[in-house]
Amino acid sequence: MSTKEKLLALVKASPEIYSGEKLAQALEVSRTAVWKAIRELEKAGYRFEHTPSGYRYLPSDVLAANEIAPGLPADLAIEIKPSSESTMKDAKLAFAAGESTPRLLIAETQNAGHGRFGRSFFSPKGQGIYMTLLLAPNKTFGELPQYTLLAAVAVCRAIEALAGEYCEIKWVNDIYLKGKKIVGILSEATSNFESGTITSVSIGMGINFAIPQASFPAELQVKATSLFPDFEPKITRNQLIQKIWEEFFALEAALPDMGYLEEYRKRSFVLGKQVSFTLQKQHYQGIAQAITDEGQLVVATESGPITLHSGEISLERIE
Numbered sequence: 001m002s003t004k005e006k007l008l009a010l011v012k013a014s015p016e017i018y019s020g021e022k023l024a025q026a027l028e029v030s031r032t033a034v035w036k037a038i039r040e041l042e043k044a045g046y047r048f049e050h051t052p053s054g055y056r057y058l059p060s061d062v063l064a065a066n067e068i069a070p071g072l073p074a075d076l077a078i079e080i081k082p083s084s085e086s087t088m089k090d091a092k093l094a095f096a097a098g099e100s101t102p103r104l105l106i107a108e109t110q111n112a113g114h115g116r117f118g119r120s121f122f123s124p125k126g127q128g129i130y131m132t133l134l135l136a137p138n139k140t141f142g143e144l145p146q147y148t149l150l151a152a153v154a155v156c157r158a159i160e161a162l163a164g165e166y167c168e169i170k171w172v173n174d175i176y177l178k179g180k181k182i183v184g185i186l187s188e189a190t191s192n193f194e195s196g197t198i199t200s201v202s203i204g205m206g207i208n209f210a211i212p213q214a215s216f217p218a219e220l221q222v223k224a225t226s227l228f229p230d231f232e233p234k235i236t237r238n239q240l241i242q243k244i245w246e247e248f249f250a251l252e253a254a255l256p257d258m259g260y261l262e263e264y265r266k267r268s269f270v271l272g273k274q275v276s277f278t279l280q281k282q283h284y285q286g287i288a289q290a291i292t293d294e295g296q297l298v299v300a301t302e303s304g305p306i307t308l309h310s311g312e313i314s315l316e317r318i319e
Contacts, residue, residue: 003029004037008046011057019054045126059236061126061210063106067238071246077103083125084110087132088186091202094134095190101136101200104245110206127215127226129207129237133245138197141189145255146295148173148187148310151203153260154247155183156267162235162243163227168269170318171288171297172310176269180225182208205244209237258293265291275299275315279306 001009006027011018020031027034038048038055047058065078077100084090084107091105109125137144155175156167167183168176175183186204191197208226210233216224228234251260265271268291276285277299286301297308 003027003033004040007034007037008041008057011048011055015056017049017051017054017056022054061233061236061238063108063241064238067236068104068106068242068245071242073102073249075100075102076245077101079103079105081105081107082109083107084130086110086204087130088188088202088204091132091134091200091204092190095136095200095202099134101134103134104131105134106131106241127211127231128209129205129241131241132202132204133248135201135203136199137201138199140196141191141198144189144198144201145252146261147201147203148185149264149295150251150260151185151187151205151244151248153263153267154244154251155185155205155207156263157247158240158243159227162240165227167267169264169267171268171270171291171315172295177225177227180223182225182227207240209233209240261291261293261295270297270315270318273318275318277308277315279308 007023010023010026020034023034024031042048045062046060049056049058063080065080068078069076079090079094081090084105087105087107087110090107091103094103094105095101107130109128110130135147149172152169152173152175156169159165159167159175159177165177170176170181173185173187174181175185184206188202188204189198190200192199208224210228210231211226212231213221213225213229227240254260268288270288271291273288274285275288276283278284284299284301284303284306286299286306288297289300289305290298292298292307295310299306299308
């Protein structure tokens with residue numbers, strides 16, 4: 001461990017004030033080295049109270065692999081970048097380069113993040129969670145779990161467990177809190193045509209964690225919010241990331257148990273409501289009746305029931 005890593009571990013262990021001399025003795029370095037380590041940590045986003053007696057560590061929300069890893073699969077590789085064009089693109093490049101899987105790619109900000117149908121995703125630095133889980137299932141399409149549904153339930157469970165907020169799901173991949181979107185999920189797969197197997201799956205998430213409501217673009221303020229819109233988080237992003245994937249891997253390990261699907265249905269705020277959508281350039285209206293075991297949405301229209309598949313349509317209106 002570097003001096004700054006050792007110093008950080010030491011000061012995080014206790015709320016007491018540490019003098020420069022005490023830190024230097026404990027770490028067996030000079031006081032100048034302590035001062036430099038504090039400066040480096042502050043540049044990285046860690047917060048310290050500077051007092052006449054020394055330094056006190058203050059709660060800091062800096063993404064850190066060692067705080068995310070506990071409780072997750074031992075072979076999960078975790079990569080954190082200060083910025084990224086898109087963590088989904090990072091996942092594709094990692095797979096093409098033969099990097100190990102499972103792999104979790106996280107960025108402090110994205111400059112080209114997107115959701116379904118190429119829609120851009122608002123990604124302010126340090127105020128959101130932008131990540132993609134890369135898997136290499138090597139299964140046929142029919143053998144694959146409903147990864148988007150699993151991820152949606154995992155996110156809702158994690159938020160409820162850590163923040164005490166009940167979230168709902170807008171079919172198929174958006175998480176809503178108090179009527180506004182806080183999470184977008186995107187799943188993409190690549191296949192081997194000759195073998196008929198899915199070689200990689202990327203599950204991307206953009207989470208509005210602690211974005212002041214006024215900071216959203218004008219067009220998003222009425223339909224999007226964040227988990228902590230007052231910018232006073234009760235938890236850290238590391239804690240939420242860890243809990244989301246802990247829940248996800250637990251749900252995946254429990255398969256073929258379909259309990260997650262029943263929970264997905266219970267959290268839906270689409271079922272039983274009138275929706276409108278466009279399919280193959282034709283406009284439809286109807287009542288959302290059911291979500292199938294394959295994750296499809298069944299809508300009762302005047303011309304009969306229509307089964308919608310993920311990626312085909314975008315719901316335009318919910319009443």
